[in-house]
Amino acid sequence: MMYWNGGGWAWMMFMPLLWIVLIGLVVWAVIRLTHQPTGHGNGPEQRWPQRETAEEILDRRFASGEIDAEAYTEARQRLAAHSPRRQ
Template sequence: MMHSMAGAVFWSVTVLVLWVLAVGGAGWAAVRMIRQPRRQPPPSLPSPLDILERRFAAGDITHEEFDEARARLREHHLDV
């Protein structure tokens, strides 16, 4: 009789521990997912007009070259 009582206590404690681990693990996973930083979308590529403006600002091209290139971009609608 004593042997079956010990077995029942053992299995009761084991099941209780497993439930605590399962619920605790689920709670830990939920908190981890909530606190995880949001992934930012990759930065968009600069438009051709942005690149042209940067080159002009850096002094890589002259004002005349800038105006000519900008006019060509507008002809082809590439500055959108």
């Protein structure tokens, strides 16, 4: 029994292409909806958030009150002693 009033070989030839396109659109939509970029623009630096440096994490923890001034200064000194020198 043939469908679509005897479409025959033409439908059989284009049906796999139709499925590939439909599956591709579904995959694209899922990726587009689940991955939320942080910035506006096309550059890779604007799509994903930058990782915090150790100094930034330390500053944030001190500012929020997670660590006291003594622990902050000690950690800052340790970071300064082990971090590579910038020129």
